[in-house]
Amino acid sequence: MAKAFASAGDMTEKTISFDQIGDGLYAFTAEGDPNTGVIIGDDSVMIVEAQATPRLARKVIECVRSVTDKPISHLVLTHYHAVRVLGASAYGADQVIMSDAARGMVVERGQEDWDSEFARFPRLFEGHEEIPGLTYPTTTFSEAMTVYLGNRRVDIMKLGRAHTAGDAVIWVPDDEVMFTGDIVEYHSACYCGDGHLTEWGDTLDNIASFQPRAIAPGRGDALVGDAMVSAAIASTRDFVESTYAPAARVAARGGSLKEAWDAVRAACDPKFSDFAIYEHCLPFNVARAYDEARGIETPRIWTADRDAQMWADLQG
Template identity: 30%
Template structure:
């Protein structure tokens, strides 16, 4: 994933930002492998979005959420199964009801152990946070959409279909105009393509574009990306436009029978010229590989 040593992926309860009434985000502070975490309240219940990586981070999140809830019932959901988003769910057992979409639950069961091994190989700081991880089983599983009544506020959980992963979901708070996207959207960073053939090829660039078109059409007031700074609806448009350009530049070269390494080099140069300030340049090559595989014959 990255050639340099990753920093300690620790969730810190700092600079907590209120996005709307009874709705806050714990920012990731642009630390790699730390997600933006949401806490959404209603009159009788509170929903936590994301756990952080591993039991220790999840304990921090649960401690904050329990204090924030002040006796209200707790729920937990995660935007997809990747370790920094979901591999702390075990800590919430008995304290919160864990609910996700069916495809994500299947990803957790089928791929969780393999991703745990892969992420442990990213270096000691990451491995340390993954000590003692047990892959949790959700308490409630839905198919396409789920309306969660928190009391005076309904939060909608929506399975998007295959994109960044097979089991992506977005969480929207209609009365506040807030959308949590997980890694369908990153701010200030190239889209993360977990393209790891032959082990995992579920990411789909073409389907991701379709998802982003639908999400952009929803025009939320506030977008909470998986990683990076909270923003407005322009974040959705930025990712959609980037993915479309990545597809077009890749497929144009594929049509000309250019070798894949040449495609990677040329498309990488185009993307960096377009977005020189964005982080995560290593993901451009993964995106090209995915889109080459999806090129229409």
């Protein structure tokens, strides 16, 4: 029997957790659904990742209001994907921040990504009728910028390409805590469909060089303590390498995408088949790894039609 397309069959509500990972720092997580970070400053709050719709964003706001009544002044979006950005309007933030590269991808492929992700994961678009349109930043940066929430310093940086070409991380130096977006995952599959797999490991090295005491990853549990941080970085590295290397070997000998699919499954299934959204991600990951290994530098734009055809070819 063919598998349900992507996560279209996943309609089970996930349990929300709201964990403190530092002084005034929190991770909103939901069993492998997209995470959101919260940074409380002297006078206001910064949110990291918006969720997919205003309705889902209000669940984050409810958690924020359980710990502070300070206004939300800043919203940082680590990359352009619809499930991360389309809930932005709910926060009423004065500044919406993205990297220049991420904004460029909203312009280039934002609508296609929205249409694509809506079909892939309908549960995450609960209340989609409230979305006012594509989310564009009010503020962008090239390599790095610093925001002060009163006296609390927050550094927003590009540390390299990985999940997308525009990935940003957020570093809170007074507590040595990092919000990594989907560059780091914990017991959740990495989505590599728009990624740069051969550079991902170097970007993980750059994250590790900060020696964060805690990380809010893109998906999965909050990572508190050296052991969890190191384990998540190592697992993410293994996932990406185990996806790329078999596909690259097939591409090098002129093999087909379906042969690459079989090779990646053989390498990844024994280690990662119980990870959240594993079956959802795998066809997109194999397609991108195969493209990258064949020298296609810029990830091809996913559309709803391309998604459906690729899924039929590989997971059907």
